[in-house]
Amino acid sequence: MYRKQIRRRRAVFIGLVALAFVMLTVTFGSGSGGVGSAFGAVFGPIQNVASDALKPARDLINWFDDTFEAKGERERLERDLAKARSEAVAGKAAVEQNRQLRKLVGLKSSGRIPSGYRPVTASVVSRSPTMWLSTVGIDRGTADGIEVDDPVVSADGLVGTISAASANEATVTLITDGASAVSVKIVPSGAQGVLRPRIGSAGDLVIEFLDETSGIGQDQSVVTAGWREDDLASLYPPNLPIGEVRDAPLDEREAIQSVSVRAYPDFRNLDLVQVLTGGSRG
Amino acid sequence: MIVTPGILARMAIGAFLALLLQATFFSMIEVFGTSVWILPAFVTCFGLLGGRIIGTSAGFVVGFVSDAMMDAPLGSSSLALMAAGYIGGAIRERAGLPTVPVAGAISGAMTVLASLLTGLILAGVGQGAALAWPALSEVVLQGLYGVLIGMPLFLLFRRLFAPALVADRPSRKRHRDSVLGV
Numbered sequence: 161m162y163r164k165q166i167r168r169r170r171a172v173f174i175g176l177v178a179l180a181f182v183m184l185t186v187t188f189g190s191g192s193g194g195v196g197s198a199f200g201a202v203f204g205p206i207q208n209v210a211s212d213a214l215k216p217a218r219d220l221i222n223w224f225d226d227t228f229e230a231k232g233e234r235e236r237l238e239r240d241l242a243k244a245r246s247e248a249v250a251g252k253a254a255v256e257q258n259r260q261l262r263k264l265v266g267l268k269s270s271g272r273i274p275s276g277y278r279p280v281t282a283s284v285v286s287r288s289p290t291m292w293l294s295t296v297g298i299d300r301g302t303a304d305g306i307e308v309d310d311p312v313v314s315a316d317g318l319v320g321t322i323s324a325a326s327a328n329e330a331t332v333t334l335i336t337d338g339a340s341a342v343s344v345k346i347v348p349s350g351a352q353g354v355l356r357p358r359i360g361s362a363g364d365l366v367i368e369f370l371d372e373t374s375g376i377g378q379d380q381s382v383v384t385a386g387w388r389e390d391d392l393a394s395l396y397p398p399n400l401p402i403g404e405v406r407d408a409p410l411d412e413r414e415a416i417q418s419v420s421v422r423a424y425p426d427f428r429n430l431d432l433v434q435v436l437t438g439g440s441r442g
Numbered sequence: 443m444i445v446t447p448g449i450l451a452r453m454a455i456g457a458f459l460a461l462l463l464q465a466t467f468f469s470m471i472e473v474f475g476t477s478v479w480i481l482p483a484f485v486t487c488f489g490l491l492g493g494r495i496i497g498t499s500a501g502f503v504v505g506f507v508s509d510a511m512m513d514a515p516l517g518s519s520s521l522a523l524m525a526a527g528y529i530g531g532a533i534r535e536r537a538g539l540p541t542v543p544v545a546g547a548i549s550g551a552m553t554v555l556a557s558l559l560t561g562l563i564l565a566g567v568g569q570g571a572a573l574a575w576p577a578l579s580e581v582v583l584q585g586l587y588g589v590l591i592g593m594p595l596f597l598l599f600r601r602l603f604a605p606a607l608v609a610d611r612p613s614r615k616r617h618r619d620s621v622l623g624v
Binding site: 169172173176177179180181182183184186187195198199203206207210211214217218221222225228229 | 463466474506
């Protein structure tokens with residue numbers, strides 16, 4: 161009796177397994193082989209009613225899950241955004257750097273940098289923390305041939321001179337520094353004078369000690385004079401662009417006359433500069 | 443388990459409700475990124491209460507209807523659920539009626555087994571590439587849900603099928619010693 165029962169159980173078990181395999185084989189590659197549609201016809205309406213009835217509960221659970229998921233998604237998107245932002249900034253910086261380098265190359269090829277000078281391109285790596293923007297640090301030094309008093313230009317024009325240099329870095333004192341004075345001339349009027357900063361207003365310069373005042377007008381260019389006399393010479397080669405005359409409220413009656421100048425370089429955003437090494441002063 | 447027509451009807455109703463809930467509720471919710479598969483726990487509980495034949499048969503029927511309702515290859519869920527029901531039944535026959543936590547743990551383990559088996563079978567019939575393998579973490583999560591569902595389900599079935607359970611049948615006769623010793 162017991163053996164018969166065991167045999168029957170085995171037969172049922174083996175039969176069910178075999179039947180499952182047969183069904184798998186028969187319906188291979190065709191879903192449920194049409195049985196699904198028959199079941200759908202029977203269970204479909206019931207399923208629809210049950211589905212509608214359970215929808216609020218489903219929505220509630222899914223809302224909780226979505227909330228958890230959204231939190232994780234938000235954190236991931238924030239990370240992605242930060243990454244994309246840094247890449248975009250890097251891209252913009254590269255574009256700007258490229259623009260500046262092109263202008264620097266243009267400065268050289270235009271002949272504004274006199275022959276005999278060897279330009280050394282450097283990146284600005286530090287800035288003076290004061291509001292006066294008087295000095296910047298660059299990543300090139302004496303190892304690259306840079307010496308103290310070498311003139312420094314940006315893509316837009318003269319920015320200053322080297323005031324200190326070590327092997328791999330140097331400090332540039334800008335022409336906006338309070339102690340700076342550059343002999344300049346106004347073209348095409350030909351008037352010469354001394355360019356000094358207007359302290360506290362970066363980019364605003366003033367020409368003093370003009371040797372003549374006639375013919376000076378707004379928007380005329382201001383360039384380095386680059387004088388030489390016996391053993392003395394200007395630190396700057398001649399004809400380096402500096403800026404343009406903003407206004408010229410000259411009064412013949414004043415003993416000291418001055419001309420306001422708008423500098424070409426943006427001293428707040430110096431990224432790349434060229435140090436003019438070698439060459440003769442003036 | 444002594445299967446009477448009444449018990450069979452209860453089992454059928456239970457299976458129908460489980461299938462309906464699976465199709466219209468548990469398959470359509472996502473908890474931590476994965477849906478809940480209650481059928482392995484359901485079949486395992488049948489096996490744990492009724493033995494190998496009950497478990498295997500329940501696995502076959504539930505799997506067949508489930509495949510038909512979902513238009514899946516017929517037999518794929520049956521094989522996986524039969525394995526779950528059979529193992530549940532074997533444990534019942536060897537170790538007796540388990541406690542609720544043990545039943546939950548077994549249900550969870552059977553859910554993991556059924557998930558992996560279904561994946562293997564579907565891969566075998568050429569649908570594995572389209573379905574892709576579920577991530578292991580999802581299988582583990584489903585196992586966890588199997589534990590959580592298995593415990594109340596076992597408790598419910600034990601109460602529902604109490605009249606049919608041989609070991610749990612309460613003895614209503616009180617044996618009293620006869621005065622005459624008869």
